[in-house]
Amino acid sequence: MAFAATKPSKSPLLILLVSGVAFLLLASAAECYGGGRHDVTRSAVARRSGVGSRRQYVRHRLTGGAVDVPHRYMLAEKGSNSTRANHTSPAASNSTPSATTTEAPAAGKHHRSHKHRVRNWIIGFVVGSLAGVVSGLAMSVLFRMALNCVRGGYRSKSDTVIFIPKLIKSKEHLAFLEKDQDGLASLAVIGRGGCGEVYKAQLPPEREGDAPRFIAIKKIKKRSGDGSGGQNNNLSDEESRQLDKWTRQIQSEIRTVGHIRHRNLLPLAAHVPRPDCHYLVYEFMKNGSLHNALKATTTDTTTNDYNDNNSGEHPPPSPALPWPARLRIAVGIAAGLEYLHVSQRPQIIHRDLKPANILLDDDMEARIADFGLAKAMPDAHTHMTTSNVAGTLGYIAPEYHQTLKFTAKCDVYSFGVILAVLGTGKEPTDKFFAQQVVDDVGIVRWLRRVMQEGDPAAQAGVIDAAIAGAGHDEQILLVLRIAVFCTADDPKDRPTAKDVRCMLSQIKN
Incomplete structure (x- = not known):
């Protein structure tokens, strides 16, 4: 005749419930962790694109706008430093606002991505910790049942x-x-x-x-x-x-x-x-x-x-x-x-x-x-x-x-x-x-x-x-x-x- 544990009607249901909660928490933690990784990747791409834009702007300033500056302005700059100071290249003046405009949104987006990444990591840590605690409780219940089995703490419906x-x-x-x-x-x-x-x-x-x-x-x-x-x-x-x-x-x-x-x-x-x-x-x-x-x-x-x-x-x-x-x-x-x-x-x-x-x-x-x-x-x-x-x-x-x-x-x-x-x-x-x-x-x-x-x-x-x-x-x-x-x-x-x-x-x- 088979023997049931001390509380045969509650232990299996309790184990199933605890296991289900642990699975849901682990799934949520994995999803948060995956979202955090994608956000990190997107932030890295954004940073690289922002750095590329800044580099292009600096290179343009250092060359003095040689590609787009008319010939008359180049002669004036060769003759006098004051001319260089007083006559700014239109191309340079036109390019400066656009570079600044490009850099500002990139910095704001980088700040928002960093906050979003920190939040995801915090959520993942909390959910993962809860999942670990619930999993530990489930394992302790299973271990206790196994220990009772080894010790022979079994009884039948007649209380023997x-x-x-x-x-x-x-x-x-x-x-x-x-x-x-x-x-x-x-x-x-x-x-x-x-x-x-x-x-x-x-x-x-x-x-x-x-x-x-x-x-x-x-x-x-x-x-x-x-x-x-x-x-x-x-x-x-x-x-x-x-x-x-x-x-x-x-x-x-x-x-x-x-x-x-x-x-x-x-x-x-x-x-x-x-x-x-x-x-x-x-x-x-x-x-x-x-x-x-x-x-x-x-x-x-x-x-x-x-x-x-x-x-x-x-x-x-x-x-x-x-x-x-x-x-x-x-x-x-x-x-x-x-x-x-x-x-x-x-x-x-x-x-x-x-x-x-x-x-x-x-x-x-x-x-x-x-x-x-x-x-x-x-x-x-x-x-x-x-x-x-x-x-x-x-x-x-x-x-x-x-x-x-x-x-x-x-x-x-x-x-x-x-x-x-x-x-x-x-x-x-x-x-x-x-x-x-x-x-x-x-x-x-x-x-x-x-x-x-x-x-x-x-x-x-x-x-x-x-x-x-x-x-x-x-x-x-x-x-x-x-x-x-x-x-x-x-x-x-x-x-x-x-x-x-x-x-x-x-x-x-």
Whole structure:
């Protein structure tokens, strides 16, 4: 099925109109330029004819009128200078007025030709400049359409938007999501969270014999009170306007995220809006999430957002993730976070950074997922529901509970907790912290106290036993110190994402 651009009914008409105006302006400029050239030619001929007349007149005066002067006047001139002064040749006297009369009109005509030529050049310059501007606008429109085509910013009449056409070739591949009944009923659930479920689907192969391709589909439930599903028929006009504004903001937010590209960010492949939910389509990451990789020796996979477990059986235990891979993942997370905070305008704040939202590609590189979708998430004013408090409570910065506002330093705090998890192997909600005698002790305060005391034995004891003693203990302790910096109580004392990325890169190298 062919796809139209974002505004298929206006773009071709606009291009034809702009092209027509540009053609008319260019034609006018060419005509003015041609008229100016003819005027210049005529002025040059007039000047040459005027110069010829003046030369003939001067030559006539210098010869003394020898051709037309009678013989008696020539004898008189030979005899006396006074005679030459008193007796002027009739021919000379007759020729002088005629020469003067010829020269005056030529000078006036030359003046008028010069003014006409300057005027034509001014008109040609103005019209040519306007034609250039209009042509530039037309080229910019064409370039924008071509750029949207390359980026995959296409949608169909059903408002399905495809951002990565290399992965999803046609809207027909997602037609099952547009059915009135739930099109995901036959798919396996590979993850659950506060915003909805995550499903795994297989795309048809491009050619017979190709390897199967998979996508992950996240179903985001709309907030209570939202909707076009018949639940809001009693809304007032003001509430309806606010709801429409919120819906437009969601559409704009999702499409903005769909065009973001970075090696450490998981790009949005497609968006399928439905009356009661949003379907967000991503490339399937077969290595799962960082949460699953760190818990590889356990059998708990219920919190993995992209776990490759289609059969419902628990995968066998696998070796623990080595420290070099963990450090490379940490550097990738910091690079992606720096891109969101620094390179994007307006700044994008993740708001829910945790190991379950860090996916691993085929090369075990980190990919940050679920970024820039604050308005699309249910209960966006709190970012916490009863179903996901246990999973994110330990990653939220303490100042959020006071201000209810997320900042870039909140993301840095969450990333500091992730660094602590990478180095210690303990989750913020680990039973180890519940057994502590001191009240209000979590992974952040526990790690800060151990690192500040300076006891080498105690510091070595916080390292994950699965990676301790493998020759990387010094690097691990340096990363844990960075985790303490990132989780400072005062947001002003925390480093930026760029600073964290630079420090981790130095440790890695």
